[in-house]
Amino acid sequence: MSDLLIEARGLNTYYGASHILRDLDFTVARGETIGLMGRNGMGKSTLLKTLMGLVKPRSGKVQIAGRDMTASPPYEIARLGLAYVPEGRGIFGNLSVVENLKMAARPGTRGQRDWTYERVLETFPRLKERLGHGGQQLSGGEQQMLTIGRALMTNPDLLILDEATEGLAPLIAREIWRICGLIRESGISSIIVDKNWKHVTQITDRNIILVKGQVVFEGSSEQLLAQPGLLEQYLGV
Numbered sequence: 001m002s003d004l005l006i007e008a009r010g011l012n013t014y015y016g017a018s019h020i021l022r023d024l025d026f027t028v029a030r031g032e033t034i035g036l037m038g039r040n041g042m043g044k045s046t047l048l049k050t051l052m053g054l055v056k057p058r059s060g061k062v063q064i065a066g067r068d069m070t071a072s073p074p075y076e077i078a079r080l081g082l083a084y085v086p087e088g089r090g091i092f093g094n095l096s097v098v099e100n101l102k103m104a105a106r107p108g109t110r111g112q113r114d115w116t117y118e119r120v121l122e123t124f125p126r127l128k129e130r131l132g133h134g135g136q137q138l139s140g141g142e143q144q145m146l147t148i149g150r151a152l153m154t155n156p157d158l159l160i161l162d163e164a165t166e167g168l169a170p171l172i173a174r175e176i177w178r179i180c181g182l183i184r185e186s187g188i189s190s191i192i193v194d195k196n197w198k199h200v201t202q203i204t205d206r207n208i209i210l211v212k213g214q215v216v217f218e219g220s221s222e223q224l225l226a227q228p229g230l231l232e233q234y235l236g237v
Helices: 044-051 074-079 097-102 117-123 140-152 170-185 197-203 221-225 228-235
Strands: 004-015 018-029 033-037 059-064 082-085 158-162 189-193 206-211 214-219
Touching (some): 018 059, 018 189, 033 197, 044 158, 097 117, 117 140, 197 221, 214 221
Parallel strands (some): 033 189, 158 189
Antiparallel strands (some): 004 018, 206 214
């Protein structure tokens, strides 16, 4: 169990009277890439926010690197090596690309500094061309690259990507998928939420489908792709 970066058990999360996550168990091992799937409103973003401490579960436990962080604030969870790229990106529009990146720079939980400013710019050459631009001056795809780059500057153990390529042009989306592959190769764990299951399953070790806050499928990409009826039933393809 020592290789588990995240171990969540029996999560029940509500928004008011609405019961979103229902006795949900969820784990992420070190170095593992997970695809989190399901139609809109099935609890994917709620699960991510619960793991990050942005939403408190009514019951259940979230352990990160063996520590109970269920009631902890998001900044304490981030210090344990979790980086969150939310839907909507959340960049600082009044800061330049350089400022967005450098304000996040810090060593990781083991003192690692694998993702330097220089490495991020090598990975995102488009950002290198726009260093002096303000965040609000960037296209949607460039903002997504900046958000991912900023997360990598924290040298995380786990990168959470909510709606990785939503609303992006195909060419930009392809670049984001390339970067997701590089992140996996670097040994960082990832949770990826995206509607494009074909791309997700190309880079994931394990895939989880949620329906109404419960896991209805968990398995490898090969196991998932071998069940087209399941894909059609739960993902609408």
